Amino acid sequence: MSHAADHLTVVDHPLVQHKLTIMRDKGTPTAVFRQLLREISQLLAYEVTRGLPMTTKEIQTPMQTMSAPTLDGKKLALISILRAGNGLLDGVLELIPSARVGFVGLYRDEETLKPVQYYFKVPEALDDRLVIAVDPMLATGNSSVAAIDLLKEAGATNIRFLCLLAAPEGVARMREAHPDVPIVTAALDEKLNEVGYIVPGLGDAGDRMFGTK
Template sequence: MNKNIHISKHPLVLDKISRLRDKKTSVAEFRRLMGEVSLLLAHDALLNAKVKNVRVRTPIGFASARALSHDIIFTAILRAGLGMLDGLVKLCPEAKLAHIGIYRDEETLKPVKYYVRLPKILKNSLVVVLDPMLATGGSAVEAVEILKSRGAENICFIGLIAAKEGVRRLSAAHPDLPIYLGTVDSKLNKNGYIIPGLGDAGDRMFGTY
């Protein structure tokens, strides 16, 4: 397996994904769990964030400390990626937010871009792409291509559940991309949904199923 593919073995991630899968999980609980799993996965994804030395004045003196040395940009693939922002903004409230609207054509299963709104991307910005379901991989591939075309050089991807096909496609298109996943399922059905998956993450999060 590509060394840039990281599949979580954290007991809390596995437990919370099990509850996300359960069709009896309420909308409110689903939203909360999605935010919590995203936060746990982000812990690993941000381990390589760069820091700089700073000097901080405490109530009783000065301390040599470290602080983030670059922008972090959380980029949600609409609409399901919005559900991952809650936990991550709590982790990094100073982060900038970006949105990329891509939907999958139900007949061709190809990605269709309809919206892009990005903050200024600096050369050393750390851009984190968020999409809970990495199914065919088409939307994620397109999103990373958009970000690279806008100058992003330091990008990673966080997803909750992936299909093997989506992982292969994303890592083949962007072999330099670190990919952080909660778990990987066996296959896709004829409609491009992950099996067993958890259904449509966007519908379950917004209560539109």
């Protein structure tokens, strides 16, 4: 079960919440954190892909011929917002192995908290694809908004945003800048702290995933 408020969907499935709690625990080691992120991203992918366009095709079952449901349209595009987005990307790709993959490299200037772009490589024909942008943390929303800006400039019109944790400030910023982009997350946390981290949060997702702290 999930509950949605206008363009935000919080996936409150028991498995999602249980895995997220272990990820939040600062004693959880890197390898376990990474494995849980992969598992939770598959469960979130199930929700973010709800409502994909369908068509039918004729197949032969062992019993008879039937007209069976199958996905319609161009392969969807998964866009990882580097570097932490790669943790979500891996799990989603296991569920949708035929997806096209792109990367947006943004880092946060620690002085201004504004995003700076350093890499951008995305699949062709974004205007014909469902585009799912993934980043574990929706904190200030600045880098997410910048990434969506770039994807729209590249032609994307049907975009969804998938994250593990969201802060109210980030959700508000996204709603203001991109009201047409629905957000799917495992938790809406309390707030941002004075340095732009989500509270209670789980720390820096990239550092915890890659063991760089």
